Amino acid sequence: MEISQGLHLAKTERKALFKMLSKLRKLNLIVEVAPGKYRLKAKKTEPEERKSDRKEAQVSRGGQAGKAISGRLVLHQDGYGFVIPEEPIPNIEGDIFIPRHAVEDAMHGDRVAVEVRRTGFSAQGQRIEGRIVRVLNRAHPSVVGLFRYGPHGNVVLPYDTRIHHQVEIPPGQELTAALRKKLGFAAAEEATTRGRRLPRLPELDGAVVNAELVRYPRGGLSPVGRVIEILGNPAISAWTRRSSSASTTCRMNFRRKHYTTPKRARNL
Secondary structure, three states: OHHHHHOOOOHHHHHHHHHHHHHHHHOOOEEEEEOOEEEEOOOOOHHHHHHHHHHHHHHHOOOOOOOOEEEEEEEOOOOOEEEEEOOOOOOOOOOEEEOHHHOOOOOOOOEEEEEEEEEEEEOOEEEEEEEEEEEEEOOOOEEEEEEEOOOOOEEEEEOOOOOOOOEEEOOOOOOOHHHHHHOOOOHHHHHHHOOOOOOOOOOOOOOEEEEEEEEOOEOOEOOEEEEEEEEEOHHHHHHHHHHHHHHHHHHHHHHHHHOOOOOOOOOO
């Protein structure tokens, strides 16, 4: 076969080439002019090309022009993601690729609507790329992460690296019910602590918390939340373990020094 010879392919690599050619022929992109010989299909005239593009857009949207595809967004820690369609899309294999700049205000796990931007081809078949145009349902009522005090405001850094937004915690909203009680604030005084800059609390600084989202990402703005639960503090736990270990070592050394085992008395 001329193509495999021109590409200097070994016999073991020709199977993938035949598979690719077969898919391109089914997609009507190449024409077999003779056994083992192919050529690109003749370029269409402009009106025909526009008509074909419209038809392809209808197929990409499940046969319903003007409607977006709905599915579940799965983000990668590097920013890009994929939308898993709720229904199979004719002539399309795999999920819809979403570039980083096209994720918009969606978060990992959200149910979203996607507008198809362009199609392409890979060894697995036809693939499509899209842009998120609307969030249909949110997946995260709350986010677990590390609480950090900051000079410009407090934040929670999500533990799940697929959630790319840090959650802003307004002043006063970092207090759980237990911390509010400890500081002497009654439950009815919650409104009075909102917006007030409070002192750093050792229970919160560096703690793992659960933050309820009261506003989701919108127009490039970060989500906003309030701390509803403190799950633990790695810094305090590590300090406690070190202190406990040091205390145990001191006790053992003291015992060795002051409570030595008496020698046996010699038999007379």
